[in-house]
Amino acid sequence: MGQRETAISPSAAPITPETGLILHQCLRERPDRYALFLDIDGTLIDLAATPDGITVPAGLGEALGSVSARLGGALALVTGRGLAYADQLFAPQRFPLAGLHGTERRDAEGAIFRADPTASFIKAKAHLRQSAETLPGILIEDKGAAIAAHYRQAPVLVEKLEEVMTETLHLAGKGYELQRGKMVFEIRPDMADKGRAVEAFLSSPPFQGRLPITIGDDLTDEAMFAVANRLGGLSIKVGDGGAEKSAATHQIPDPDAVRAVLFALAGEVRSATGEARP
Numbered sequence: 001m002g003q004r005e006t007a008i009s010p011s012a013a014p015i016t017p018e019t020g021l022i023l024h025q026c027l028r029e030r031p032d033r034y035a036l037f038l039d040i041d042g043t044l045i046d047l048a049a050t051p052d053g054i055t056v057p058a059g060l061g062e063a064l065g066s067v068s069a070r071l072g073g074a075l076a077l078v079t080g081r082g083l084a085y086a087d088q089l090f091a092p093q094r095f096p097l098a099g100l101h102g103t104e105r106r107d108a109e110g111a112i113f114r115a116d117p118t119a120s121f122i123k124a125k126a127h128l129r130q131s132a133e134t135l136p137g138i139l140i141e142d143k144g145a146a147i148a149a150h151y152r153q154a155p156v157l158v159e160k161l162e163e164v165m166t167e168t169l170h171l172a173g174k175g176y177e178l179q180r181g182k183m184v185f186e187i188r189p190d191m192a193d194k195g196r197a198v199e200a201f202l203s204s205p206p207f208q209g210r211l212p213i214t215i216g217d218d219l220t221d222e223a224m225f226a227v228a229n230r231l232g233g234l235s236i237k238v239g240d241g242g243a244e245k246s247a248a249t250h251q252i253p254d255p256d257a258v259r260a261v262l263f264a265l266a267g268e269v270r271s272a273t274g275e276a277r278p
């Protein structure tokens with residue numbers, strides 16, 4: 001599981017010009033108008049060599065809690081991680097959350113929506129695990145209703161792994177699709193995506209009636225960018241995405257720049273309410 005920093009050292013980075021300032025201004029000036037949807041890996045938390053190698057910066061969970069309070073609770077995490085994994089990263093804080101790229105979702109009332117893996121998907125996962133034994137460096141992350149195969153430790157195997165994932169998808173049968181991401185292939189149910197998760201959140205309080213601000217760094221985040229664009233919100237891509245095209249209308253350099261805005265807002269909320277820094 002991801003490491004958490006223990007020292008209290010919220011980022012002292014200045015807010016990055018342009019997008020950082022726009023984001024800060026929207027959330028500070030119109031907290032009743034916007035809802036915030038945040039991806040986790042590569043957006044809130046720096047990427048690491050392995051899925052469990054991530055470090056949650058000190059004070060980040062508390063900062064998210066303060067920003068959420070400022071937005072009347074209209075802050076949700078929308079991630080490829082499972083619900084339980086994402087929750088423990090920010091505990092004791094707990095937020096509305098969409099996991100496995102929207103396959104599972106916990107709304108603001110705590111109601112959970114999820115899909116069970118089919119029997120053919122369970123067999124397909126066993127096939128993938130067995131095939132990966134012959135692919136040194138390929139790391140399998142079984143997330144229950146979805147499964148990821150990471151090639152960050154063995155980039156030369158990308159083509160071979162893609163073949164294995166295509167076979168695995170075939171075995172999984174109807175209702176599943178291949179999701180590409182940063183040095184990873186995933187197989188997940190095709191009935192959900194991050195865009196549909198954002199729409200589902202927006203259909204009930206405290207998100208309802210607000211404009212979505214969606215922030216993410218990867219291909220899976222494109223679905224939520226499209227929703228934000230269609231509804232007149234703000235879509236923000238973290239990093240330049242290399243050769244990948246993005247529908248996002250705004251760009252911010254890196255997770256540090258995202259966190260700078262969140263820590264600044266959280267500090268303002270605490271000053272306004274007279275709360276001590278955690």
Ligand SMILES: O=P(O)(O)OC[C@H]1O[C@H](O[C@H]2O[C@H](CO)[C@@H](O)[C@H](O)[C@H]2O)[C@H](O)[C@@H](O)[C@@H]1O
Pocket residue numbers: 039040041042043046047048049050051052053054078079080081141148150152181182183184186218220
């Ligand atoms: O939607 P996200 O919150 O961005 O989650 C996407 C995937 O993130 C994780 O994989 C990525 O981050 C790892 C840790 O930094 C990195 O080693 C890997 O190469 C990245 O692809 C996670 O392991 C996946 O389950 C998520 O779907």
